[in-house]
Amino acid sequence: MSIGSSPPSVRPPGGGRRAERLAPYVLIAPAVLIILVLRLYPLLLGVNYSFTGDGERDGQAVGLDNYTELLKDPVFRTALENVGLLVLLLPVAVAIPGLLATFIHLRVPGHRFHRGVYFFPAVLSPVIVGAIFNLLLAFDGPLNSGLGYLGIGPVDWLGDPDVAMFTVVGVHVWATFGMALVVFLAGFSTLDPSLLDAARVDGASLPRVIRHVIVPGLSRTIQFVVVTTMIGMLTSMFGLLYVMTSGGPEGSTYLPEYYIWIQQGQMNRPALASAASTVLFVIMLVVGLAQIALLRRTGRES
Template identity: 30%
Template sequence: MFYPIGYAVWISFLKTDGVTSKFIGFKNYVDIFAAPLVHQVFVTNLKFLIAIPIVIFLGLFTSVLLYQEIWGWRFFRIIFFLPSVLSTSVIGLMFRSAFTLNGPINSALISLGLTPINFFARANMAIFVVILALIWAGFGYAMMILLSGLMSIDSDLFAAAEVDGAGWWQRFWYIIIPSIRQQLAFVSIINTLYTFTSLFGFIFVMTAGGPLYSTTTLDYLVYQKAFSAFDMGQGSALAIIIFGVISVLTIAQSKYLKNDDGR
């Protein structure tokens, strides 16, 4: 574990294409923080955070339905969770095929007398499709985490609240939400980390970072710098910066959950 991290740190201080190298100190880091493209890509990553509240809402909604054991709940539990076990590349291919110019989505638009949309040629539409893929891929995992929290709630709390005349919404807001706040926090932070570290498969397959870098994410930019531009030094420096951000968020998550558990 420590060797690859240490080696990446060392490379980040070099100007290297993988064959020749020269020590340049912190220049790679200075160049990255000063690069307008990196700023643009960071903002793009922030746009994908829009998916997180939707993932949490859908995960909470479906977990509550399954907790109440609606008809076919075992079947739906499997169906909802299934996207979470697929790789990002497979999901990316599915959405790429669905939203391509000759795909089923545009075929449906044409059948309704509407003009087909070239989703992947327009920045906002391309981001929209990637966000849809993120939501579809992530809400099943959120559902399972939240469902585990729901199943740990003492059923006597619901019985006592019902005896006291509490309605469904009152039980939801005053029993369910406080009881699963740790799971909600965990899902929020995990999805935030996922957005900054695991979009490569989606972007590589669906948009290749285009059009005009509008869907390029931080992890995809690492790939472009290291393996397309053959600038291993800047690619490693950017990867180390991302690793630092992830570490801070992970430590914050651990402390929050530990403090919350001690209340």
Template identity: 40%
Template sequence: MKLATPAPLSRDTLLAWLFLAPALILLSVFVLYPIAYLGYLSFTSGSFTRAGVHWVGLKNYSRLFTDPEFWQVVGNTIYFTVATVIPSLVIPLALAALLDRTVALRAFLRTAYFIPSITSLVAVGLGFRWLFQTDGVVNALLARLGITPLAWLGDPTWAMPVLILFSIWKQLGFNLVVFLAGLQTIPTSRYEAAALDGANAWQQFRYITLPGLRPTLVFATITTVIFTLRSFEQPYVMTGGGPLNSTNLLVFYIYNQAFAQFDLGYAAAATTLLLGITLMLVYVQLRLTQEES
């Protein structure tokens, strides 16, 4: 039996691969290879020293799932993510809906809201730390109102809410501009027809705006979740993970394990887990969107 020989590649196909080659090479070198090497490191122990690394199998993952500090960090990260993502979507969406109906000062307000998104996280973090320190501006205002000042960044109860407030403020402008762009794609004729049928503002928002913004909402949700899960500067600049480990987030925990404890294998295992969680959340959000469409 004679096997069929594959057809030769056409000129267009060869040209397509030729133009794709630079991007594929960069993707392989800077994305695929680091991910593969990360997976390898998660099964090893040691550091980049003369002694090198050695294979330990699933020991790092076993240690992860039995480490109380790691689970506290996971709990901190879940709390931080949920408490940040929901307001970071709801507040910009409400502001975008208001700005979309307001012609006066729209460009100025859009620029003003977007400025926090382009400022340095470290610089803004230092500013927030100055505002919320014991002798800072916030406590000075509370004292004028007759309220006892709080140790915002030194109290396990209040330190995380300060980080959440900072993250919401930082993400607000980006999501606002995204939602405004999405609102521009919804035809005004739909609102006019709904108004003729007697639909009020809330009904128009529920049955026209939200369905029309579904792709935009998915994009904003994914980017906000990723921004929140990879948060590092907030605890690094403002709290150092304290007090009592209450603001230690997963990326900051990985940083400490890798570059303070020099436990690269354990840090790689935690990073691999974070990558898996992020990919799973993105997959679930995309599937939900496909099912609703």
């Protein structure tokens, strides 16, 4: 071989190419195995168990009897109505951290202090949060005392069936939006700053910048936050419900998650609880897919 000439390329043998093709599957195999064993398999067992009976009919196939009983149960229907309420309140729960992240990204005065303060509630236990707000929202608590100084009558925040669910949802949003705020801030790091600069040069107002620049640029981040926030509302409010209202007053603050715990843990009806779990899973799946489809269409229109 002459001096200065490049060495001949060496092709990997057939076994080496096969190993390269298999390497990605080998790397993801542990995660897939964990999902199959700890997630998918228990889910299938729960769905299958929902078609069996409780009590004297334990283990016997009962068809759709459990689902029929759920639809006849006024408490479960209230839980489903509350799910609809959560869907209606979801835009507010997503808009709050989104707007705060926007102000922080635009470096409003005190943005560093605000960043830490807004995230602080996310590290608190739901039990602690519930206990704190039980004191603040008591009928003779500080909040109603402050309203009294303004000439406003006291509000039974946790004892009025028409108000209690809104109160618990508001506390949940306050306690959890810090995580969504962090996700939005991470999304802003991927946003092209030249687009914001061009909007400022053109004299665009903040609402127009948000609608035509920020929302399209953060469409994937918004999709992620919407889905995770909805899942959190449906599956992570048990602690607050248990501490603040225990499903009351008059069952007005029941959610499927709390209903499942009551049937499984107190009524000893695991098959009915499995049916309620299956309904909750289907609701989460349908709502999540519908929200993603709507956000994608909105992003294309923008």
